[in-house]
Amino acid sequence: MSRRPLGPVLLSVRGVTRVHGTGTTAVRALDGVDLDVRLGELVAVMGASGSGKSTLLNIAGGLDTPTSGTVVLAGDELSGLDVKARARLRRRSVGYVFQDFNLIPALTAAENVSLPRELDGVRVRAARREALAALDEVGVADLADRFPDELSGGQQQRVAIARALVGPRRLVLADEPTGALDSATGEDVMRVLRARIDAGAAGLLVTHEPRFAAWADRTVFVRDGVVVDGTGYAAGPESLLASGVR
């Protein structure tokens, strides 16, 4: 199968170091990490517990700040942004998907998805329209008015993906999005995520499991805060089905 050409770099991480604590208790969670993610690309990050995967994700989305190094997201250098500007960036450019179906229990599926847009000042109706479109793209438009506790785990994670990519957002940061799902539902969620990336977004996926990492265009391995290895562009599991290999 021939791979689609990738778009321009959306996320660029250069020489990022993150140190927690000071003195003798200092812990180097990330140590000089370099990473690019392009539009149309899904990058999987693998590594043992405590290797720094989640820290990388938090820094990439502006939830955490690096001790040194630069992160450029959609042309904006994150270290040059204040708290407010980073919040704005999370509303407009990047969306998170967590293991625990990070939906706000007091809001319906549609309201959860429209939340970043509403926070950005978009009028309720317009935000809802965008949310319904996003839910439609992940195949749960008919569940728009249900509350999270009325949805299955897979459905909740689809809603979370829709929220991560609603409006102009193009980067999905997914932290073990399939961790709390059974394998069939996990595959289903990965298929949805892959489809959204192929439609023009970019994604950084933290996972323990190679079978989910296989959905990515490439995988980077992190150990003790350092990127130790990176695979080339994999063909992806669907290519195996397409070529008839058993």
Next chain:
Amino acid sequence: MARGGWRAAGRIARRDAARARGRSTLVAVMVGLPVLVGVAMATLLQSSVPSPERQVQFALGDDAQATIQYVDGKVEMDDQFSGGWGASDLDESIAPTDRAGVVRAALPSGDVAVEVTQRLVRPVADGIASRSRLVALAAPAEALTDVLRGDLVAGRLPTAPDEVTLDPRWTAKLGVGVGDAVTLQPVDLDGEADGAAADVHVVGVVDPWPDQSGVLTVPGGLLAAPVDAERTWVVLGPEPVRWDTALALNDVGFRVFTRWALHEDRPASELDQGSSAVSSGTLTLVAVGVAIGLLEVVLLVGPAFAVGARRQQRQLALLASVGAERRTLRQVVLLGGLVVGVGASALAALLGVGVAAAIQAVVRVRGSWALPDLRVPWLVVGAFVVLGVLVAVAAAWLPARRAARLDVVAALAGRRSEARPRRGLAALGVVLVGLGLVVATFGAVRSRSVVTVGGVLVVQIGIVMASGGIVSLVGRLAPHLGVAGRIAVRDAARQRGRTAPAVAAVVAAVAGAVAAGAFFSSRDVAQESAYVPAAREGIVLVSEWYRDDFLAADPAATDADVTTHDELVARADELEAWARRSFDVGSSVRVRMPVLPDDADGAWLSVLAERAPEQECPVPPDATPAQARALAGDPRCAGLWSSTTYADTGYITPDGTNGVFVDDGTLVAVLGLPGADEAAAALAAGQVVVTSPVDLWPDGAVHLAASASDLDGKQTFDAAVVAPGFVAPGLAAWHLIMPPGVAQDLGLRAEPVGLVVATASTPDQKEIDAAQGAAPTYAWVTLEDGPPGGYGIVVLILVLGAAVLGLAATGIAVALSSAEFTPDLATLAAVGAAPAARRRVAAAQAGVVAIVGTWLGAAAGLLLAQVLVTAARYDDPWTIDVALVLRVPWGIVLGVVVGLPLLAMTGAYVLTRARLPMVRRLG
């Protein structure tokens, strides 16, 4: 962003409030209760003032256009509906006989003026005229229906001059009904008989509207009013009495109350409307008092929001992850306060109005006009709602600020972020406590209540600020405790964000209860020690009601003309006969007091024990308050600026003398007071009994001086006697008792003015009331039953209230920490802890909050009580209430500091599930 953020925050806050029903209800009750009580009280207060329509109905009935009264002054009405008015001198008065003509000439054509005359009467029962006077109105029989200002509840209206209607209270009092005859004695404004008493027939009973008379008759006959009697003209007819007519009548000396006032604004008035009777000092005091109350509510509601914010932590972190700014996180928590505050306040306001409406309806159904109509002060109700909302938002403020500073990454990862100790805040709190105490004590000593209350407020705020620091200090105890205690103490110290508000709430509740409890106990003890009994408990004292003549607001209600020996003895005989009928009399002794000899009748007698020069209070005549205060507690100055009530037996002579008695020892022996037997022996031996050593001269004698002067100040009597004295402090209520020989030496008569009755069995208050009911109208019966009841019930209610609030705050804190504690419990289980460990940890967590809160609260409460006691002690700038010192009610304090934590710990232990949670996912 701003609007979108508010919108989203509002939606989340609203839904959260609906989802967390228990917590929302708790907050709603705390916020709503003060609003409910405030609104109900404000509504009842407003309802107690009749509306303009109701005032018109009371004064004019359904048909009359106006009432007009001659007041012999140029009348200026105020421009309110209060009926306030003033009058200035007229150039020329109108003669009584011409007044009706002037009124009739001024009225619009078609209207007629019915003349109503007014007369004061006293009903006479058993030959004795009642003390109270009634206003009897007389109007032509055909116009009585239009003059009637009340409800005819029985019989009919009078048609002849010897017929009357009476007020139902008087028919009951006199024991008469429709068809019975009563005697009415017309009296003048001084209460003196004015014409012959009239025997009339009761033909009806009229329950009068407020400020109206129920005694109606027809002019003429025995109750005919004199020419210059007060008259009112009731205007009947189709035409209203407009302002021009009213103002014209005002100018010539008539006061007009017209129905027209309902239809058109009254003309502007130059009359001084009078300023509010409430001083600015009182207002400030009330304002600061309200501020303290609000602070307490905020402190109590705060933890509930803190709990909410902690529970919402992950949700808030998720909001931050989708791009919510800190402001939005703050808004979510603040709006939570707003949502519950608005809902609770609005509902409470409605309930408050409902409660007031129910009370008003019940009062009306029971026939009282105390609350004529339900009048809701909507502006005040609105203010209470706003206040409730502000309280809720204020309570949510700190939790909201904390939520905005949330560590998003830690919250998303499910890690508990640990509060950094802010030593500065705790230190500032300690400084504020000290500063507040200094300020409050200064205000207390200088009798400046506003400063005192302000200081108390600062102390409270200081304690709250310091509570976090104190919790972390308690954390240092951890190494010395068992596992459960160590976990609880460390957890409380590390998670001060949740512990401190709960501790502050317990402190607020306990401090208030302990302060009030200690203050009231101190007052009780002081009152008890200052109480001067007139006799041993169970003795009945019967005095004659001359005393009331002098104390009564209405000086006309006198009966002082009973002064002759025969009259006084006849009364004493009558009293003795009645006492034998009413009580199981053991012994009964006449109380005798000195009375002026017959030739000095009508003057006021004063009998004093003159002091030796060195026993005079050494205070200069132009003493400053400070000089006077310096002498507080000096027995020579006792009573000079005394803040305690004057001890009195209640006996008084017809000319107003009190506190001086004549006795040969018989009376004193019956009293049963300490030292009474010795005093009785001294009296029998011819000694004068005084109650303070300062009245005794160095040679043991008492120098008595008697004098009297007439109403013009001319001295009509003067006598002095030196007699051997005897001091009996136990008889303090009787002040001065002289033997009959000394009275005789002074030239005074000793006459009976009442009885002291020792009964075989102590009568209860019901028997006393029954005896009073059956007593001659001039008799006043009291039972010596010891010092007045204290504030025990008030203190008990306060302590129970504090217990409930304290337990609620502890419960909230424990519920929250146990929810957060699940992973740690799982770890405990994994390392082999027994299932009961969970309960032990919960109990220890409750113990930490309750112990720190109650101990701190009790300490703060005692400090506050000391300030309150000092303030009360120095309340009067001229003296010091020396009897009032802080008495710590140890029972209450121990009950609070031991009982409350035990209760909280037991509750937490029992209500916590014993099963330990399983580890679901590590890492």
